Structures are given as structure tokens and as C-alpha cells.
Amino acid sequence: xxxxxxxxxxxxxxxxxxxxxxxxxxxxxxxxxxxxxxxxxxxxxxxxxxxxxxxxxxxxxxxxxxxxxxxxxxxxxxxxxxxxxxxxxxxxxxxxxxxxxxxxxxxxxxxxxxxxxxxxxxxxxxxxxxxxxxxxxxxxxxxxxxxxxxxxxxxxxxxxxxxxxxxxxxxxxxxxxxxxxxxxxxxxxxxxxxxxxxxxxxxxxxxxxxxxxxxxxxxxxxxxxxxxxxxxxxxxxxxxxxxxxxx
Ligand code: ADP
Numbered sequence: 001x002x003x004x005x006x007x008x009x010x011x012x013x014x015x016x017x018x019x020x021x022x023x024x025x026x027x028x029x030x031x032x033x034x035x036x037x038x039x040x041x042x043x044x045x046x047x048x049x050x051x052x053x054x055x056x057x058x059x060x061x062x063x064x065x066x067x068x069x070x071x072x073x074x075x076x077x078x079x080x081x082x083x084x085x086x087x088x089x090x091x092x093x094x095x096x097x098x099x100x101x102x103x104x105x106x107x108x109x110x111x112x113x114x115x116x117x118x119x120x121x122x123x124x125x126x127x128x129x130x131x132x133x134x135x136x137x138x139x140x141x142x143x144x145x146x147x148x149x150x151x152x153x154x155x156x157x158x159x160x161x162x163x164x165x166x167x168x169x170x171x172x173x174x175x176x177x178x179x180x181x182x183x184x185x186x187x188x189x190x191x192x193x194x195x196x197x198x199x200x201x202x203x204x205x206x207x208x209x210x211x212x213x214x215x216x217x218x219x220x221x222x223x224x225x226x227x228x229x230x231x232x233x234x235x236x237x238x239x240x241x242x243x244x245x246x247x
Contacts, residue, residue, distance in 0.1 A: 002066060005030040005169055005199050006051070006082070011060035013046050013223075020046040022223040024060070028169075028216075033191070033200045035214035037207070039243055043223040044203045048173055051201070052084040053077050065168070081168030085158055085175070093147030097138055097157055100146050101129040104164035129164075136160045136190055152183030156190060169199040176209050188212050211235070219243070 006028040013021040021043045028034045036044050049055040051062060053074035061070045064082050078084070091100055105125040133139050136156040141149060146157060155175060162170060175191060176184045188209055191200065195213075204210050210217060211231045219227040219234055221243040227234045234240050 001030075003030050004028065005065055006201065007063045008051070009061045009063075011047070011050055011062065012058050013043075013050055013055060014058045020223050021050060021057075024220070024223070024225055026218055026225070028199060028201055030199055031197075032215040033195050033202060033213050035210045035217040036201060036203045036220065037205075037210055037217060038220035038226070041222075042220040042243075044220055045173070046223075047220065048084075048171060048203050052082070052171055054084075078165060081166065082171070083162055083165045083167035083169070084171045085162040085173070091146045091154060091157055091161065094145055096143050097146055097149065098126075098129055098133065098142040100157060101132050101160050101164055102126065104161035105129060105132075108165050132160045132163050135163065135194065137186070152179050152186065155179070155183075155187060159190060159194060163194060167198060169201065170194070172200060172202045172204075174203055174205060176204065176206050184209060207235070 004027050006026070008024055008026045011021055011024040011026070012019065024047060036047060038044055046055065050057050053069070053072060057070065061068060063069065064077065064080060067080070069077050069080070069082070074084075092103065095103065102125040105128055130139070130142070133142055136159050138153065138156055138160060141153060146154065149157060159175070172191065176187050179187065184206065191202070191213055202210070202213065214231060217229065217231055217234050218225055219237075219240050226243055227237045227240050
């Protein structure tokens with residue numbers, strides 16, 4: 001088994017001639033938390049969308065766990081264990097927190113969700129759903145509707161529904177965006193916990209979060225890789241500092 005779980009070669013995305021991601025060759029090591037950072041407009045979200053197959057690349061290849069996934073659909077990629085959090089795992093606001101996780105489990109095991117047979121089926125997933133809520137610290141919130149959850153807790157629920165898909169590698173898109181300091185600290189601890197035994201690729205704006213979480217960091221600017229390394233090395237890199245200060 002190779003120690004590189006995800007690799008892109010020459011990944012490029014153009015939008016009507018505008019190059020948003022340019023010749024990105026990225027290698028993510030198995031079992032690490034890898035950060036993808038960069039100033040606004042650097043191409044992070046586009047990269048993320050390419051990796052999770054929400055967008056087709058203009059050029060380049062993506063290999064996951066030894067398999068070329070460049071032409072695969074996002075649902076098929078998710079079945080291989082490469083799972084994107086937040087966008088893929090929609091939270092249903094009128095279902096309870098527990099029901100949301102049961103639905104995610106049922107989808108994972110049984111494909112599409114059948115509301116008419118829902119009740120009996122969902123009860124079957126109760127124990128596992130409770131375990132997942134335990135993992136993300138949401139047991140006290142299990143019986144309230146997801147719509148009533150405070151923002152930071154909602155993101156924890158999204159992580160629980162993502163875990164329901166049994167990810168080998170999780171892609172997290174700005175898990176701390178818009179959060180209070182207290183929520184940020186809680187999500188950082190949660191990501192650390194759920195990253196055990198998995199690989200995580202994290203798009204993040206908050207450098208403090210990146211410093212606390214990431215083993216390896218790739219810095220993008222203007223669609224290209226500017227620097228790679230651990231936090232200490234990239235944060236000292238004059239080009240990275242200039243890119244962040246916009247000079
Ligand atoms: P980041 O996530 O780092 O802020 P993005 O990936 O969102 O950067 O955007 C990179 C560049 O690509 C930006 O200049 C953005 O305007 C452009 N871009 C992103 N999506 C599209 C699109 N669908 N059509 C045209 N341009 C786009």
C-alpha cells in the first residue's frame with residue numbers, strides 16, 4: 001500500500017479561458033491532516049470541487065488509493081471512501097439530530113432514502129447513530145430538530161453525518177468558517193479526534209486552525225502551488241507572507 005493516498009498530476013481548471021487552478025500536482029500522505037490554504041481567489045474551492053468530482057478538470061489526473069478517479073462520479077468516489085463533508089451530507093432541519101444521522105447511515109447502507117418505510121428502517125440504525133453523536137459531542141442535543149442547533153453544533157452534526165459514510169479520507173471545506181473562538185476550539189479538537197485512522201484534507205482560512213491541525217500544508221496563490229511543507233516552514237516563507245499580505 002502506497003503511503004500517498006491522493007495524488008494529482010497537472011490538475012488544471014479553466015472557466016472560459018480563465019485559469020482558476022493551474023498545473024497543480026499535489027500529494028497527500030495517508031494518515032495525515034493536510035491543509036490547503038491560500039488567499040481569497042487562490043483556487044482552493046475549485047481544487048476541492050475537482051478532487052471531490054463536483055467539477056470536471058480541464059486537464060490533469062487525480063489518483064485516489066492507487067485508482068485513477070479523474071473520470072469518476074462523485075457518488076462513486078464517495079463509495080471508495082473519499083468523502084466530502086458539508087456539501088454532500090445535507091442536514092434536514094425538520095428532523096432531529098439523531099434522525100439526521102440515522103438517515104445518513106441508511107443512505108450509506110441502502111442507497112436511496114425511502115420516507116414511507118423510514119420509521120422501522122431508521123430504528124435499526126439507532127445504536128450506531130448514537131455512537132456517532134457521542135463521537136462528535138452531540139448526545140445532549142440528540143432529540144432537538146437540526147434546524148434549532150446553534151451554528152457550531154450544526155457543523156459537528158455535518159461531521160457526524162459524514163462519518164456515517166465510513167470515510168477513509170475526509171475533505172473538509174472550511175470547517176470553522178463563521179465560528180466563535182469557542183466553537184473553533186471545539187471543532188479543532190473534533191477534527192483531531194475524527195482524523196485518527198483517517199486522512200483529512202482541509203481547506204481553511206484560519207491560520208491558527210491550520211497551525212494546530214495540519215501535518216503538511218500546500219499554499220496556493222492564483223491557482224498555482226506557491227509552497228509546501230509543515231506550518232513552521234510555510235509560515236516563514238517570504239513568498240507566502242507576501243501572498244497573504246497581498247504585496
Ligand atoms: P478560493 O476558494 O481560494 O477563494 P476559488 O476556487 O473560489 O478560490 O476561485 C478561484 C478563481 O476562480 C477566482 O478568481 C474565481 O473568481 C474563479 N472562479 C471560481 N469559480 C468560477 C466559475 N464557476 N466561473 C468562473 N470563474 C470562477
